[in-house]
Structures are given as C-alpha cells and as structure tokens.
C-alpha cells in the first residue's frame with residue numbers, strides 16, 4: 001500500500017475514508033465492524049438538539065424558567081446527564097474509545113445555540129476525538145433574511161470554540177444565497193473542518209394512494225458532483241480541512257474529491273448498500289490508482305484539479321448549457 005495518510009478536522013488519519021454519521025455507528029458492534037473494515041475514523045449517529053433540550057429542561061429548567069436569557073447559565077452549569085438517550089451516547093463514546101484505535105467523532109444536529117453546548121462538554125469528557133455539528137434549519141420563515149440565518153452559524157462557532165478544546169467540524173447544507181462566501185468565511189472562523197455537504201431526507205408523493213411519503217434515503221453514485229464543484233472552488237483559499245460528503249460510492253469519486261482539494265471523504269450510503277467491505281475495496285482501488293499514476297502519497301495529488309490550480313478556472317463557474325451542448329446527440 002502507498003502512504004494513504006491524510007487529515008480529518010486536522011486530526012491525522014491513516015487513510016481518507018471516514019464513516020459519516022448514521023445508524024451504522026450507533027452500536028459498539030457496528031463500530032468494531034467498520035473499524036475492522038478499514039475505516040480511518042467514525043462519526044457516531046447524531047444526538048439531536050431537541051433531545052438535549054428536553055433533558056436540560058427536565059434537569060434544571062424548573063429552577064430557572066425556560067427563557068433565552070438563561071443560555072449563558074446553561075453553558076457553565078455542569079448538569080448531570082439523566083436522560084437515557086444522552087447517557088447512552090456518553091457510554092457509546094467511552095466504549096468505542098476502548099474498543100477501537102481510530103478517532104471517534106461525536107455528532108450533534110442543531111439549528112441554534114442552546115443547551116446542547118453543555119452536553120458537548122460531556123462528549124469531550126467522555127473522550128470523543130472531535131465533534132461534528134450538523135447545523136441546519138429549513139429557512140421557511142419568509143421574513144427572515146439570509147444574513148440573519150448565516151449569523152446563527154457564526155454565533156454557534158464562536159461559542160463552541162470558546163468552550164471546547166477538541167476539534168470542531170461543521171457539516172453544511174448547500175443551501176445558502178452565497179454559498180462560496182459562507183464556506184470561505186466559516187473555514188476561517190477557527191473551526192477545524194467543513195463537511196460539504198449534508199444530504200437531507202425529502203418528501204415525495206405516492207400518487208396511487210394520495211399519500212405523502214419519505215423520499216429516497218440513500219444517495220446515488222452520481223450525486224457527488226455538487227460537492228465536487230464547491231470543494232474545487234473553495235479548497236485553495238480554505239482555512240481548514242474540507243471533507244467531501246454525499247454520493248461517494250467508489251474510489252473514483254474519492255480520488256476526484258481529493259484532487260479537488262478535500263483532505264478526506266465521508267461515506268454512508270455505499271456502506272448501507274454494499275456492506276462495510278466496500279471500504280477495503282475502495283482503499284485497494286485507490287492504492288492501485290496511485291501505483292498506476294505514479295504517486296506515493298495523498299498530498300502529492302491533493303488539490304491538483306482545484307479551481308485554484310486550474311489553467312481554465314471559468315469551467316467551474318459554468319452552469320448553463322450552451323448551444324454547443326444542446327446539440328449533443330444521444
């Protein structure tokens with residue numbers, strides 16, 4: 001094997017494949033299996049802000065009343081975790097750290113800065129190597145301006161970085177008015193990595209039974225292209241590690257992301273669809289590609305095809321089909 005070492009949220013990892021947050025890593029059995037299959041790091045299933053909020057309300061809410069003015073107090077209040085979900089999460093981190101020798105990353109889904117920051121302390125104490133924050137709130141309020149929504153991200157980063165010493169990564173959705181600007185500014189905000197991008201559940205219709213149903217759960221093998229474009233555009237000026245996520249299902253998509261300037265990739269759907277063995281297969285093929293292309297380490301080709309390194313940077317900004325393409329014959 002060539003040297004596959006790289007980084008994830010600034011942490012050194014043995015190869016570029018990180019298992020993204022999902023039910024795959026919600027038990028010790030699952031975590032051991034993924035580690036044995038060759039994963040370089042594992043992001044645990046997320047805990048949701050709502051779960052932490054419910055716990056905090058139960059534990060200390062009665063003393064305070066639940067208005068926003070108490071948020072600073074929550075930051076410093078060392079409450080005992082009593083909720084079963086959260087207790088289990090802390091135990092999962094401890095046990096995972098004892099069971100495998102790769103970085104274990106905790107994950108919190110949140111849409112605001114609130115009580116969950118106190119719980120993040122517990123995660124740090126339990127031994128998590130880093131924390132990934134999946135921040136998103138569907139901006140359906142028509143009176144809320146883009147700038148107000150973006151500000152929430154920066155407020156969260158500032159407060160979390162003040163209080164935690166482990167690396168912090170932010171998993172972003174691609175839905176911003178000026179996505180490139182938000183990626184650039186967040187990457188220089190003191191965080192250790194940006195995961196581009198999260199993929200959401202969607203709604204769909206069953207038109208035979210007039211029902212609203214959940215859309216497709218897993219990504220497709222060609223869903224990686226939006227992440228590829230934005231990592232290519234952002235990587236040469238980013239202030240932290242960029243991690244590719246969504247649609248990375250074979251070694252080719254992984255190589256492309258590294259060439260675009262990602263330091264590592266997160267994989268979920270491919271493991272659900274093909275089993276943990278897909279990790280080893282992707283690594284073997286990455287190695288074979290490196291031999292074929294005469295490169296000895298990830299750093300040798302990381303960012304080679306980013307917009308910053310390109311002789312033809314305009315191609316990354318082209319989104320409309322020109323007449324030339326419209327004439328394409330099937």
Ligand SMILES: Cc1cc2nc3c(=O)[nH]c(=O)nc-3n(C[C@H](O)[C@H](O)[C@H](O)COP(=O)(O)O)c2cc1C
Nearest residue numbers: 020021022045046134198199219246247267268269
């Ligand atoms: C079954 C399933 C469960 C997931 N659970 C979470 C979760 O708890 N937290 C999270 O941040 N992302 C979650 N995700 C999103 C994945 O981490 C990932 O961002 C997304 O699936 C895109 O990557 P992929 O194309 O490799 O699947 C989940 C995805 C799937 C398919």
